[in-house]
Amino acid sequence: MLVSLLVRYMLHKYRIKETVTMEDIFKVVSPVCNEHFPVIFANACQRLQVVFGLDLKVVDPPNYRFELVISMGLTYDGMLSGKEYVPKTGVLIVVLGVIFMKGNRATEREVWRILNAMGMHAGRVNPFFGEPRKLITNDLVKEKYLEYRQVANSDPAQFEFLWGPRAYAETTKMKVLQSLARVNGVEPSAFPSQYEDALQDEEMRARATMSASAASLLGPLLVLVASLGTPIVPSDA
Structure with a gap:
């Protein structure tokens, strides 16, 4: 019951694009429940992630302030007005x-x-x-x-x-695999063929990034060389 209440409250905060504080959370989960709070909080965060694809991110550690962000780098939440107004x-x-x-x-x-x-x-x-x-x-x-x-x-x-x-x-495949592994309470390597595929995907992405970086550096370098003009060769004395 308290987990559902906390999830609904944090979804409301996500919809109106407001951060969440521990003070806010304790308004939903009474301090009387302090003994069970860690479990309630963890279960609410897990439900937000698994069901709605949202992660709770710390944005102001000293003041215990959080915000909900879309998981795994995705930018889509598909939210519409009315009954479908959830991620x-x-x-x-x-x-x-x-x-x-x-x-x-x-x-x-x-x-x-x-x-x-x-x-x-x-x-x-x-x-x-x-x-x-x-x-x-x-x-x-x-x-x-x-x-x-x-x-x-x-x-x-x-x-x-x-x-x-x-x-x-x-x-990335690795992010998806890590999410699946977390839900199942195992390490990503527990799925050997998928883990190998994800590692290869990470390697390909890294090579593509390096190639793009090299290309971005090469352009300005060529411009610089061209701007220097023809080298001056000293004449014989």
């Missing part, structure tokens, strides 16, 4: 995780098997996230976080999900 990033993270764990592509059936277990069913409006099929096959595809396409040569037609370009641009 939907948690659903996106779940789908990205399923795709990654299934070898970087997941069939529609595999994705819905996980979502059904979380209480989300196609065609049935969810009190938090609206109609899940629209969110996943329409909204997240339009936002370029997901690709949704027919499996080649499938008859009858089957469809699959892949990461979209915006997902690759904003987050």
Whole structure:
């Protein structure tokens, strides 16, 4: 009960873009509950992360002030007015995780098997996230976080999900794997093939960053060399 109250309160703070203080939190969780506060607070933070894709970030340590930010570097929260006025990033993270764990592509059936277990069913409006099929096959595809396409040569037609370009641009396989590992109470290396894939992705990104940095330095250097003109060669005495 107190966990749910605290989650709702912090979601309200996120919606109105206000920071959260410990004083605020204790207004929701009475100091009488001090003995159980660490567990209540930890469970609320976990629910915010897993269900809504939000992390609690310390912005003012001396004054115990926090703010809620979207997890894993993502910039999408899908918030709309009315009944759907809650972040939907948690659903996106779940789908990205399923795709990654299934070898970087997941069939529609595999994705819905996980979502059904979380209480989300196609065609049935969810009190938090609206109609899940629209969110996943329409909204997240339009936002370029997901690709949704027919499996080649499938008859009858089957469809699959892949990461979209915006997902690759904003987050990494390692961040998704770390999130999945945290939820399951294990280390990322507990998933050997995915861990190796994530490490290779990190290495590729690092090389791309180094190449981009080198290119950005080379341009000004060439301009500088050109500005010096033709070197003056001393004439013989």
